[in-house]
Amino acid sequence: MPTTVTKTLKSAGGDYTSLSAWEAGEQGDLVLADEIRQAECYSFADTTAVTIDGSTTDATRYLRVFTPAAERHDGKWNTGKHRVSFQSEFGATNTLLLADLYTRIEGLQIENSIGQSTASGIAVDAIGVFISHCIIRKEPTWSLGGNGIFVRQNSSGTTKIWNTIIYDAPTFGIMVNRWTGAITRAHNITIQNSTIGFDSVASAAGVFVAKNCIAQDNATDGFAGTFDAASTDNCSDIASDAPGSNPETGEVTFVDEANDNFLLDSSDTVAKDKGADLSADANLAFSDDIIGTARPQGSAWDIGASEVVAAGGGGLLTHPGMSSMRPEMSGGMRG
Amino acid sequence: MAEFLVKAIDATHRDLDKNIRGCYKRGDIVLAKPDGFLWGKQEGLPKFWIVKVPGLALRDAHGYAVSKTTRIGEVDRVDIRRLWFLDHTILPAPLFSALMTLGIITLTAIEVSVFVKSKV
Numbered sequence: 001m002p003t004t005v006t007k008t009l010k011s012a013g014g015d016y017t018s019l020s021a022w023e024a025g026e027q028g029d030l031v032l033a034d035e036i037r038q039a040e041c042y043s044f045a046d047t048t049a050v051t052i053d054g055s056t057t058d059a060t061r062y063l064r065v066f067t068p069a070a071e072r073h074d075g076k077w078n079t080g081k082h083r084v085s086f087q088s089e090f091g092a093t094n095t096l097l098l099a100d101l102y103t104r105i106e107g108l109q110i111e112n113s114i115g116q117s118t119a120s121g122i123a124v125d126a127i128g129v130f131i132s133h134c135i136i137r138k139e140p141t142w143s144l145g146g147n148g149i150f151v152r153q154n155s156s157g158t159t160k161i162w163n164t165i166i167y168d169a170p171t172f173g174i175m176v177n178r179w180t181g182a183i184t185r186a187h188n189i190t191i192q193n194s195t196i197g198f199d200s201v202a203s204a205a206g207v208f209v210a211k212n213c214i215a216q217d218n219a220t221d222g223f224a225g226t227f228d229a230a231s232t233d234n235c236s237d238i239a240s241d242a243p244g245s246n247p248e249t250g251e252v253t254f255v256d257e258a259n260d261n262f263l264l265d266s267s268d269t270v271a272k273d274k275g276a277d278l279s280a281d282a283n284l285a286f287s288d289d290i291i292g293t294a295r296p297q298g299s300a301w302d303i304g305a306s307e308v309v310a311a312g313g314g315g316l317l318t319h320p321g322m323s324s325m326r327p328e329m330s331g332g333m334r335g
Numbered sequence: 336m337a338e339f340l341v342k343a344i345d346a347t348h349r350d351l352d353k354n355i356r357g358c359y360k361r362g363d364i365v366l367a368k369p370d371g372f373l374w375g376k377q378e379g380l381p382k383f384w385i386v387k388v389p390g391l392a393l394r395d396a397h398g399y400a401v402s403k404t405t406r407i408g409e410v411d412r413v414d415i416r417r418l419w420f421l422d423h424t425i426l427p428a429p430l431f432s433a434l435m436t437l438g439i440i441t442l443t444a445i446e447v448s449v450f451v452k453s454k455v
Contacts, residue, residue: 007377009375010375011373012373013375014375014376015375015376015377016375016377016378017368017372017373017374017375017378018366020365020366021340021365021366021375021377021378021383022377024340024342024359024365024366024382024383025377025378025382025383027346027357027358027359028346029347029348048366051357051402051413051416053353053356053357053358053413053416054346054348054353054354054356054357054358054359054416055346055348055357056348056349093410093411099353099356099357100357118410152410
């Protein structure tokens with residue numbers, strides 16, 4: 001059983017003052033050390049781009065970046081919580097570049113503020129990456145910026161993304177280069193206001209599976225390219241666009257779209273109670289939403305990153321300080 | 336007007352490509368922050384040195400904390416984790432001693448041009 005080594009990221013009084021410094025300081029052979037090394041991110045604006053590369057990692061000894069419950073967003077961009085907000089002047093093209101195997105990103109707010117159309121909030125260059133409970137957006141005062149998440153890793157392995165909201169990314173919300181052997185699983189994602197919401201690029205013969213995903217207000221297409229036949233219960237505001245079985249078409253009602261609150265509104269009739277139950281999914285199982293609300297609240301799972309809380313009830317699956325996804329305990333993560 | 340966070344120990348990887356592309360090496364300029372920045376508890380010896388450069392503008396200092404990259408299509412591939420490094424081996428003895436024992440030194444802008452070198 002590996003040892004978990006936790007370092008705090010704070011603007012003052014913590015172990016590190018940026019993710020970039022944490023990564024530089026914690027680089028090493030985690031397999032030899034038999035450690036999980038994690039960055040516990042507190043409420044401040046981290047203005048340094050981060051490349052996670054150079055460590056020796058595997059499926060059980062990896063790097064993890066997360067926010068504890070008290071420091072995490074509430075489903076809407078929150079300037080009072082931890083966020084990575086980088087504006088590029090010196091060559092970085094991604095706010096986060098993940099090049100170490102099995103890196104986990106959980107609960108972050110990431111602004112893509114880079115003046116290149118190929119830039120990404122998160123670029124994935126390694127297998128086994130998990131991204132969950134995040135909000136990714138283009139920084140609102142900049143005219144340029146690129147993708148939300150760019151999965152470009154070209155090895156046999158899986159990338160898993162769930163319970164995440166991406167908005168205002170001018171180019172792509174999630175773009176996947178489908179290299180042979182590479183599998184990307186996107187479950188309960190909400191993408192709003194990109195050019196293409198979910199872009200499956202046929203670089204070779206890889207796989208992109210989308211389940212319970214919403215694509216809305218994307219200028220050219222909600223779901224572009226080929227998605228795996230296992231895709232299901234996706235929703236687009238463009239007719240005949242949502243891939244897989246049980247597609248939904250229509251305009252989803254968010255809590256406050258004009259003010260960038262993309263949590264699902266209780267009045268919604270398009271995505272609410274229309275999703276597939278993924279609690280026992282063979283490849284990416286979980287039971288909560290982006291802010292830890294237990295799924296389902298109604299008669300079925302909601303499509304998208306958030307679950308509408310049942311009137312008079314609800315309740316968080318996540319205990320403070322704990323991840324809602326505990327693959328070591330649940331046994332629900334496979335693939 | 337700026338301070339450098341400099342890696343004080345090598346990181347290594349058995350994959351030779353990842354070792355160069357991903358691992359920080361001793362002397363690498365990791366990042367730059369403004370004068371008087373409050374560094375974290377781990378941002379010092381033994382993992383890091385702090386190099387104060389009051390005569391260097393922060394914008395210029397950022398230019399030292401960059402990777403060597405090659406544009407391939409639409410992607411900037413990292414070739415070397417950090418392009419610039421502090422050559423601590425040529426520091427005058429007092430500076431070298433302070434770096435090794437205290438982990439903090441101050442360089443003038445001219446000294447930066449002498450002691451901070453490019454790997455290419």
